[in-house]
Amino acid sequence: MAAPTSPEPTEASTESPYVLSLQKSMRAINKKISSMAKTDAVISENPGVSLDDLVAQRKINQDQKAAALKKPHLHAQLITLEEQVQQYRKFDADHQQQYQKQKLDLTSIHSEELERVRKEAQAEAASRSEAELKSKLLIFSQFLRAAAARRNAEEDSEEDANRAFEGTLLLVYGGDQKAVETALNLIEGSDEQVTSIEGSLLPVKCKYY
Secondary structure: OOOOOOOOOOOOOOOOHHHHHHHHHHHHHHHHHHOOHHHHHHHHHOOOOOHHHHHHOOOOOHHHHHHHHHHHHHHHHHHHHHHHHHHHHHHHHHHHHHHHHHHHHHHHHHHHHHHHHHHHHHHHHHHHHHHHHHHHHHHHHHHHHHHHHHHHHOOOOOOHHHHHHHHHHHHHOOOOHHHHHHHHHHHHOOOOEEEOOOOOEEEEEOOOO
16 A cells, blocks of 8 residues: 655745644654565565465564554554644645635725725815815905995094905905905904005004904
8 A cells, every 4th residue: 555645845844833743753654664665575475475474484574574564554644644734734724714814804994994084084174174164254254244334334434444444345356366365364364454545554454353
């Protein structure tokens, strides 16, 4: 009966210590079986002759007889060891497959969580920006309402506050970059002095709140 064989480990082998130990035992058994080659040849040349008769005929000695009797047991050991190697490799392959699946699942969950957080952050930022825009538009609308109220009240047009309103309105209605800057100064508050319609500086700052 041919003995099971197992691949020899190399320096770059990734086998586990357990498998390497089993392979070492298999090599030792194969070595014992190989050492029986001479005895096997004698037995093959004398079909039907018992081991005791071969000893009596001095074709083999007692040690060779004992080794020949152990040979079936050695083959059984090899088969058992080979099965253990295969079972362990299958177990290890299943374990690695499960590990990779868990790793992929965790990676997927992590990616989904990052995407969820990113979308929430974007939504929060958009909501905050919208709220800030509405707040700024409200301030600007309040300024326009106050300016209109002063005009309707027919207050002293030479009063600095009224001149400041008129000068600022002139800039806001300009439809140019200066109009944008003036509107932002009103909304965000600025220490810049307001100019009258004539262009003279007034003791009023360009802010409204």
